[in-house]
Amino acid sequence: MCDRQNRRCLQWSLSKGTVQGEILFDNIFCWGLTIDDQNNLYISDTEKQAVLRCTLNDKNCTIVAGGRGRGAAVSQPEGLFVDTSGTIYVVDSWNHRVIRWPKKAKQGT
Template sequence: IPNIPVDARWSQNGETVAGGNGEGNATNQFYHPEGLFIHDDQTMIITDSFNHRIVQWKMSDRNGKVLVGGESYGNRLDQLNRPTDALIDKETDSLIICDRENKRVVRWSRRIDTTEGEILIDNIYCWGLFMDDQRYLYVSDTKKHEVKRYQVGDKNGNIVAGGNGKGSDLNQLNFPAYLFVDQQQNVYVSDWSNHRVMKWNKGAK
């Protein structure tokens, strides 16, 4: 987590660093990009959802590089279907991807010779992912309206936010989407259909 000074100031205008060439499936285009992960070397990992692919884009590049998917959507282990988020597991040098419409979380090695992924978690309507410093994987489930924490390789996980049915009470979520976890393992959730951002302290029920 970056240490940003309290008096930091930002430019009043942004700049396009990836895409910006209209909707499409060329390597300089996106079609509804969703999740975004920035690696330590400033390489961006972009979940290009409606193109069913994961794209790597370096800050100075004019075109991205397709890392996973992109040929056609499907449920084979070399395909994705409407992915919504991705991150890099630095310890294994692999991508972990929320393959939403296939109802699974998959892992792809970043080695050049990788031709298909492996299923880490299945039967889950995932949307957002986060991995903390201890390599716990957090996954939001928009059907069960909960966030679970997993050890990599564990298919069950433990509920850390929501899990009390769909609703707007303070112990409930309604379509939890993207996630952030701070160094104290407090979980922040974009609670999409409740139009709010929730903080769940570590150990909250």
């Protein structure tokens, strides 16, 4: 879950019946989330103007869309989706478009 105002991403375990979420990632202005078929978590961070791919087991995040200079910039990335081939689709809100980022691409189209 995105807890944007507290700058973190939380997880609740339904099987454990927890009443308080576990902080997965902090210092992140999370707007949107999705998970791929490899269990990687993708987070749109509107402060970094980027999409991050985060591994849940070691809690590392890397920028996979936006944040890389000319041709790669996004402005207010919000919603996102990752298909089975690893292509990322990002709602680039302030540019009024959806960008498609093929896996390992340097910029979107």
